Amino acid sequence: MSAPSRTDAGRPADDDAVRRQLDETWRQAPGIWGWLSSVDHKSIGKRYIVTAMVFFILGGLEAGVMRAQLARPENSVLGPDAYNQFFTMHGMTMMFLFAVPVVTAVGLYLVPLMIGARNVAFPRLNAYGYWVYLAGGLFLYISFFLNTGPDTGWFSYVPLAGPEFSPGKRVDVYAQSITFTEIAALVAAVELIVTIFKNRAPGMTLNRMPLFVWAMLVQAFMVLFAMPWVATATQLLAMDRLVATHFFNPAEGGDALLWQHLFWFFGHPEVYIILTPALGFVSMIVATFTRGPVFGYPAMVLSLLSIGFLSFGLWVHHMFATGLPQLGQSFFTAASMMITVPSGIQIFCWIATIWSGRPRFSVPFLFVLGFVVLFVIGGVTGVMFASVSFDQQVHDTYFVVAHFHYVLIGGSVFPLLGAFYYWFPKITGRMLDERLGRWNFWLVFVGVNLTFFPMHQLGLDGMPRRVYTYLAGTGWGRLNLLATAGAVLVVLGVLLFVINVARSLRRGVRAGDDPWAADTLEWATTSPPPPYNFTYIPVVESGSPLWERSEELAAVSGLRTDVRDVLVTTLLDARPDSLHRHPPPSIWPLLAAVATTILFVTLIFTPWGAVIGTPLLLLTLLGWGWPHGRDHREQRMVEQTG
Amino acid sequence: MRPTRIVADVATLPRTVFGHRSLMWWGTLGFIVIEGSTLFICVASYFYLRRNFSTWPPEHVFRPALVVPTLQAALMLLSNIPMRWADRASTRMDIRGVRLAFLICSVLAVIMTVLRWFEFQSLNVRWDSNAYGSVAWATLTAHGTLLLLETAETIAFTVLLFKGPIEDRDLAGASDNALYWYFMSGVWIPLYVVVFLSPYFM
Numbered sequence: 036m037s038a039p040s041r042t043d044a045g046r047p048a049d050d051d052a053v054r055r056q057l058d059e060t061w062r063q064a065p066g067i068w069g070w071l072s073s074v075d076h077k078s079i080g081k082r083y084i085v086t087a088m089v090f091f092i093l094g095g096l097e098a099g100v101m102r103a104q105l106a107r108p109e110n111s112v113l114g115p116d117a118y119n120q121f122f123t124m125h126g127m128t129m130m131f132l133f134a135v136p137v138v139t140a141v142g143l144y145l146v147p148l149m150i151g152a153r154n155v156a157f158p159r160l161n162a163y164g165y166w167v168y169l170a171g172g173l174f175l176y177i178s179f180f181l182n183t184g185p186d187t188g189w190f191s192y193v194p195l196a197g198p199e200f201s202p203g204k205r206v207d208v209y210a211q212s213i214t215f216t217e218i219a220a221l222v223a224a225v226e227l228i229v230t231i232f233k234n235r236a237p238g239m240t241l242n243r244m245p246l247f248v249w250a251m252l253v254q255a256f257m258v259l260f261a262m263p264w265v266a267t268a269t270q271l272l273a274m275d276r277l278v279a280t281h282f283f284n285p286a287e288g289g290d291a292l293l294w295q296h297l298f299w300f301f302g303h304p305e306v307y308i309i310l311t312p313a314l315g316f317v318s319m320i321v322a323t324f325t326r327g328p329v330f331g332y333p334a335m336v337l338s339l340l341s342i343g344f345l346s347f348g349l350w351v352h353h354m355f356a357t358g359l360p361q362l363g364q365s366f367f368t369a370a371s372m373m374i375t376v377p378s379g380i381q382i383f384c385w386i387a388t389i390w391s392g393r394p395r396f397s398v399p400f401l402f403v404l405g406f407v408v409l410f411v412i413g414g415v416t417g418v419m420f421a422s423v424s425f426d427q428q429v430h431d432t433y434f435v436v437a438h439f440h441y442v443l444i445g446g447s448v449f450p451l452l453g454a455f456y457y458w459f460p461k462i463t464g465r466m467l468d469e470r471l472g473r474w475n476f477w478l479v480f481v482g483v484n485l486t487f488f489p490m491h492q493l494g495l496d497g498m499p500r501r502v503y504t505y506l507a508g509t510g511w512g513r514l515n516l517l518a519t520a521g522a523v524l525v526v527l528g529v530l531l532f533v534i535n536v537a538r539s540l541r542r543g544v545r546a547g548d549d550p551w552a553a554d555t556l557e558w559a560t561t562s563p564p565p566p567y568n569f570t571y572i573p574v575v576e577s578g579s580p581l582w583e584r585s586e587e588l589a590a591v592s593g594l595r596t597d598v599r600d601v602l603v604t605t606l607l608d609a610r611p612d613s614l615h616r617h618p619p620p621s622i623w624p625l626l627a628a629v630a631t632t633i634l635f636v637t638l639i640f641t642p643w644g645a646v647i648g649t650p651l652l653l654l655t656l657l658g659w660g661w662p663h664g665r666d667h668r669e670q671r672m673v674e675q676t677g
Numbered sequence: 678m679r680p681t682r683i684v685a686d687v688a689t690l691p692r693t694v695f696g697h698r699s700l701m702w703w704g705t706l707g708f709i710v711i712e713g714s715t716l717f718i719c720v721a722s723y724f725y726l727r728r729n730f731s732t733w734p735p736e737h738v739f740r741p742a743l744v745v746p747t748l749q750a751a752l753m754l755l756s757n758i759p760m761r762w763a764d765r766a767s768t769r770m771d772i773r774g775v776r777l778a779f780l781i782c783s784v785l786a787v788i789m790t791v792l793r794w795f796e797f798q799s800l801n802v803r804w805d806s807n808a809y810g811s812v813a814w815a816t817l818t819a820h821g822t823l824l825l826l827e828t829a830e831t832i833a834f835t836v837l838l839f840k841g842p843i844e845d846r847d848l849a850g851a852s853d854n855a856l857y858w859y860f861m862s863g864v865w866i867p868l869y870v871v872v873f874l875s876p877y878f879m
Contacts, residue, residue, distance in 0.1 A: 156700050225707035233700055237685070259707065263714035271722070271815065280804050280811035282722065288729045288808035293722060548678065559679040571681045581679075590681035593688030602687060603700060611687045613694045653829050660833065662847075 054570055056596040061153070061566035064620060072620040074158035075566055079165050080144025081462065086165075087137035090172055092529070094128035097121050099526055102486070106519040108507040118503035119186035120205075124179055126189030127209070130305065131216040132172045134447055135258075138312035139223045141454060142251040144462065146227060148557035148564060149245050151236025151573040153601045156229040158617055159624045159659060164222040166628030171215025174636060178208040185209035188501065190302060191272070193283040193294045198276045207276055207639040210269040214635060217266040224258035227251055234601060235609040236556065237591060238575040242336075245555045245578075246322075246329060249336050250315025253343040254308055260347065261304035268297035278642055292357060299350035307346035309443065311339060313450035314381055317403050320450075320457050321385050323553040324400040325392025328579055331384040338377035338384075345374040355426045364423050371421035378414060382407065397551075398472035402453030405480045409445025413438055416491070431501075434494025440487045452479070452532065459536070460550050464562045465543030471535040478528030485521025489514040554579035559588055572602050575609075623659035630655045693845035695768050701853045709860045712823055716864060719816040720871055726808045733879045735809050739801040741873045746799050749792045750869040753862040756785045760862075764855035767848040772838070775851055779835040782858070786828035793821050799873070813872050820868055823861045830854060 063073045073079065101121050104112040113121060147155055155161050178184055185205050187196045196206045231252045235244070244252075272294065274280040281287035283294050322329050329335060348370040351363060385407070394400060416438040420426045429435060452475070459467050498511050505511050549558035558581055560569055571590035577583045591611065594600040599617035604610055634648025696702055727733055734740060759781040766774030797817060802810035834854055837847065 157704055160704075221711055225704055225711075228707060229700055229703040232703060259710055260714060263711055264718060267715050267718045267819075274804075274811070274815070278804065280815070281808040282726070282811050282815075284808070285729075287806075288726060288735060289811070290726060290729055290808070293725055296725070297718065297722070561678050570678060571683065572687075573681070574684055586680060587682040588679045589684045591685045591687050592683045593686040593690075595688075602690075603694075603698070606697075611685070611690055612698055613691050614687065615700055616692070649825070653826075657829070657833055660830075662837070662844075 050570060053596055054565070057567040057570065058565060060597055060599060063566065068622075069620070071625055072162075072622045074154070074162050074618070074620050074624075076143050076147050076155045076158065076161060077462075077564060077566075079161050080140050083140030083143060083165050083168070084137060086169055086172065087133050087140055090128050090132035091137070092533075093176070094125050094133055095526065095529060097125040097128065099522055101125065102519040102522040104503065105505075105515050107516060108509070108512050109504050113503060115503045116186070119501075120179065120182075120184040122501055123185045123188055123191075123209070124175075127175065127185060127212070129443075130189055130309075131213060132168075132175070134309040134443065135220055135305070136168055136216070137451060138254070138309065138447070139220060139227075141316075141451075141458070142227055142247075142254070142312060143223060145458065145557060146230060146248055146251055147234070148461075148560065148568055149248055149555050150231065150234060150239055151556045151569060151575065152230060152234040153568050153572075153599070154617055155226050156234055157226055159621055160222050161226055162621075163624035163627055164219045164226070166625050167215055167222075167631055168219035170628055170632040171212045171219065174215065174632070175208060175212040178204075178212075183208055185212075190298050193272065193275075193291045194285075196272060196294075197283055198279075204639060207273060210273040210276075211635050211639055213269045214266055215632075217262045218631070220258050221262050221266075224255040224262075227255040228259070231255075232606050233603050235604050236573050236575050237602070237604055237609055237611050238589075239604075239609045241607055242332075243575055243578045245315075246318035246332070246335055246339075247312070247315035247555075249339055250311050250318070253339045254311040257304050257308050257311065257343050257346065261301045261308065264297050265301035265305075268294060268301070271297075273638070277638070292354075295354050295357065296350070299353045300347070303350040303353065304346040306439075306442065307342055310446045311342060313406070313447045314339065314342075316450040316454040316457075317385065317406060318381075319553075319555065320399045320403050320453050321388050322579075323457070323551045324395045324397060324403075325389050326395075326552070327388065327392045328554070329384060330387035330391065331380075332578065334380055335384055338380045341377040342374060345370060345377070349374065352421060352426070355423050356430045368421045368423060372418060375414060375418055382411070397456075398467070398469055398476060399453040399457040401473065401476045402449045402456065405476065406445055406449040406453070409441050409449060409480075409483065413441030413443075413445050417442060429494050431499055432494035433490040433498045433500060436500055437487045437490035437494060440483075440490075444483050444487075449479075452476075455532075455536075457551070458557075459539070460546030461557055461562045461564070463540060463543070464546055465539050466546050466550060467539045467543060468535050471531055471538075475528050475531040475535060478524050478531065482521045482524030482526075482528055486518045486525060487521070489517050489521075493518075549581065554582040556580055621659065623655060627652065627655040627659055693849050695849055695852050699849055699853065701850060702856060705853050705856050709857065713860070713864065715819055716816070716868060719812065719819050720868070723812045723816065723871060726812055727879065730809065733809065734802065734876050735807050738806065738809065740876045741801055741813075742799040743873060744799075745792060745795045746869055746873040749789060749796055750866060752785065752789055752792070753865045753869075756782060756789070756862055757859060759785070760855050760858045764852050767851040767855075770845065770848060772843065772848070775848060776835075776838045779831060779838055779851065783828075783832045783835045786824070786831050790824055790828050793817070793824060816868060816872050820861075820865060827854075827857060827861045831858070 063069045063075055063078055100113060104110050104118060143155060143161060183204050185208055187201055187206055187209065191206060191209050194200055231248055271282040275282055275284065281289040283289045283291055285291060318329050318335060349367060351359060351367040352371045355364060456467050456472055493511055493514050496511060498505065546562045548561055556573055559573060571592055572594065574589040574591060576589065594602060594614065599619065601615050601617055602611055603613045603615050605612050630648065630651040634644060634652055637644030637647055759778045763775050763778030763782065766778060800813050802813065804810050804814035831854065834851060
């Protein structure tokens with residue numbers, strides 16, 4: 036069938052028949068094969084989220100073991116070598132396997148629903164991204180369990196990470212597992228940009244896009260311009276170690292500071308790559324729980340854009356201790372202070388929204404309030420670092436550890452947990468328990484402050500980062516014990532969260548389509564959404580489509596239901612422009628990810644890995660792209676045979 | 678699910694579109710940005726490392742030979758003529774034109790891949806001699822992976838075009854392949870200037 040038949044009133048004759056056929060066309064094949072070959076953004080988004088949360092728990096456990104080691108002077112839970120691996124694994128896990136992937140995953144799940152699309156723009160690429168990410172994470176953790184975990188810190192400075200001071204394969208594992216995760220992040224970025232640009236529902240002009248979609252768009256562009264730096268840097272490091280190039284070897288004209296520039300040109304935007312989607316979460320939650328659109332939409336969007344731009348001008352403030360020219364230092368001081376302006380504008384807009392609204396203090400909203408408190412504390416210490424003289428005093432001390440945990444936990448984990456409570460009903464069809472959620476919030480909030488606030492003082496007292504123990508005479512014991520006690524509370528809080536999820540999945544209250552009375556399109560469909568997301572592609576007439584019309588949603592018909600038809604719209608105004616047929620499920624993305632893994636892992640041991648892995652990868656890409664089983668019905672055939 | 682009110686029918690919209698109206702065009706552009714960044718980083722590292730040497734190339738290293746690299750650069754530029762032809766033929770749905778142009782481009786791509794091997798020889802320095810050698814080799818390798826990918830894709834497309842069956846949208850795909858080709862060949866010109874010519878005047 037082509038377009039559904041319609042009655043004179045403009046209503047499709049038989050919605051149920053349309054849904055049945057759409058379901059037949061879009062659903063994932065049954066069984067393990069169906070799971071492995073799925074290209075549904077929701078299925079991939081969910082496994083992405085679950086995987087990232089598993090890594091979050093692993094990274095948290097590593098932190099827990101480190102806190103146990105530091106709870107008292109000269110403790111013996113971990114030796115120096117194991118401690119080095121633990122703090123490196125913790126940092127890598129949280130940055131590369133949790134923070135970026137989890138927000139990307141939530142974006143991949145939610146963005147198509149929020150913009151009224153049936154799937155992301157390149158469904159197979161999406162599957163490939165997930166498999167490569169999973170392979171990278173497994174590779175890192177298998178190496179760790181084989182006592183080959185990276186041990187030079189998440190930014191692995193040379194010369195420590197070079198071939199001379201780090202023989203063995205630990206740093207190679209570091210370099211290569213970053214390559215895996217960066218590839219995953221980059222393909223997701225391309226995916227999100229094209230989906231947001233070209234698959235928005237008719238009428239969803241740029242100035243009607245939900246703020247979370249804006250946040251994901253800005254984040255995807257930041258990924259696009261930042262991630263190639265670290266991916267290239269780690270390849271150069273791997274080459275220094277494998278084939279004796281001299282990029283970072285000063286004896287042959289190389290430069291250790293080159294590594295720091297390349298790393299931090301990625302590393303600073305990375306913080307905002309993690310933060311920006313969280314700002315999007317906050318805006319969505321604030322709007323829903325104050326029952327009104329966020330105050331100052333244009334200011335919010337411009338703030339997101341300027342954060343994106345400015346974040347690329349800050350990297351050198353990580354390098355103030357390297358003896359840079361004073362003019363350079365002043366420039367980066369100014370830039371570091373400047374970025375507080377758009378961040379501040381967002382905070383004021385949220386406060387204005389809450390002030391003028393009727394806030395409901397449900398769990399998602401509590402996490403947003405927690406975010407504001409923690410992020411402001413982290414932001415204030417961040418501004419302090421912009422001052423070179425202060426920075427040099429506390430460089431590499433626990434003051435820095437305190438600062439970035441406030442920023443990252445406050446700025447990312449709290450909004451994320453709020454987002455979980457907010458969108459869990461949409462993803463699973465069931466509500467998370469509110470009472471457990473409140474306990475979860477307060478335990479984590481108190482725990483985080485108890486863990487990290489004392490670290491400011493420890494840093495000012497001179498306790499350096501990354502020491503596996505300290506002497507009793509330093510006087511650092513009491514505050515460290517306090518921090519460890521806080522960590523116990525955080526662990527309990529996260530445990531409650533896991534229990535809440537496990538219980539609610541089976542026994543949670545049924546959510547219905549729109550349990551929060553929210554305004555964006557994802558709440559117009561069922562919970563969980565069907566494989567095709569919407570029976571008819573909605574038409575958007577304002578920035579809050581579900582608040583404009585309480586009952587009927589305008590929509591377009593005419594997409595075929597027997598093939599995977601999607602609507603492509605114009606970039607600025609989202610006018611319907613063309614129809615595009617999405618590919619069916621495929622195992623090739625998984626095979627391409629396996630070939631990628633073979634290429635990267637063998638390259639650690641021998642340059643011949645390229646000779647083995649590259650043809651394999653090309654072969655799988657060929658299988659991926661080659662047209663299989665053509666459906667000739669909707670395409671005009673240019674020629675039947677050659 | 679919310680009840681809906683149908684306000685328009687989109688069944689008559691075109692199914693094959695070219696250029697910025699096509700999803701694949703935007704996807705290709707995304708990968709061009711990523712790979713362009715990688716090459717930019719190689720060039721930035723090249724000039725950053727230059728500061729560590731009093732002469733460039735370093736002492737006891739010959740300047741690069743120019744015959745093969747110059748031939749390659751010329752070929753890269755000229756290869757845009759048949760690819761542009763393929764691009765235009767595809768928008769006209771002129772299958773014969775696209776086929777012939779792709780065949781020519783496939784041959785050119787293979788020649789350029791072989792020439793890349795000799796370009797490494799033309800550098801007159803090994804990757805493990807010094808940082809200069811390392812960064813020159815890395816730049817050539819980074820661009821070499823793009824060349825290899827584009828060669829594989831162009832050959833695969835040529836086989837598909839001759840083997841059939843061919844749909845309208847394959848021709849849109851051919852046009853997107855052309856976009857990547859313009860980038861791959863065009864970006865080589867500044868890289869050629871940096872890697873092969875700049876040692877003569879820096």
